[in-house]
Amino acid sequence: MTPTAWRALCAVGLLAVACGQAIAQEKPVYRCPGNLYTDSLSPKEASDKGCRTLEGAPITVIQSVAPRGEKAAAKTGGAASPGEKVSSDEQKVRDADAKRILEAELKKAEEALAALQKEYNNGQPERRGDERNNQKYLDRVAEMKAALTRKEADVAALRRELSNK
Structure with a gap:
């Protein structure tokens, strides 16, 4: 890896860490029993439910979109979806x-x-x-x-x- 590419990679990594810390400083994220992650609880509610604060670990949420219409039929080979x-x-x-x-x-x-x-x-x-x-x-x-x-x-x-x- 060239020094220029290494510097760019480090800069991207530092930016990601800085963004993660900025988000974490806004509201604490709690991990509750059953692998439920939330930031909508107050500290008292979190402790009552047995939730722990996540610190220093950025959380990535990926939402999937269910395919619809012709694209869905093409992806499944024309087979009917479970609801059809x-x-x-x-x-x-x-x-x-x-x-x-x-x-x-x-x-x-x-x-x-x-x-x-x-x-x-x-x-x-x-x-x-x-x-x-x-x-x-x-x-x-x-x-x-x-x-x-x-x-x-x-x-x-x-x-x-x-x-x-």
């Missing part, structure tokens, strides 16, 4: 897509479950070459049992979800 109604035809298409996705997930989960059950072999999976130690084998069997239980729960959840569609 969706046509019944569009809702049927969405429901059909959701059901198709769930059916594909269920098929994948059932296939994985079948593979796990085959490998598990009713609690007697084949030993591997690196499992000369019986504890390694027992650990692998326990991991397989846990994975099998999780996969069964996943399949059951997907079936429940499909029955609701």
Whole structure:
């Protein structure tokens, strides 16, 4: 960084600190429980509510503006916002897509479950070459049992979800 750029950066920083101190001197800002920041309380009200004075820390408030109209539709890809109604035809298409996705997930989960059950072999999976130690084998069997239980729960959840569609 060049010396000129460094001086300009320092000047901007000093100006920001000076502005922050000038604002802080006008009215104290309090931080109240629940992360509520306010400058509208008197010192007595602030102490009654358990608020603390913020000193030396500049506060930046950024207000967002909700997009409206065509710009909002363009940003969301044309999807309706939460407050807008969706046509019944569009809702049927969405429901059909959701059901198709769930059916594909269920098929994948059932296939994985079948593979796990085959490998598990009713609690007697084949030993591997690196499992000369019986504890390694027992650990692998326990991991397989846990994975099998999780996969069964996943399949059951997907079936429940499909029955609701």
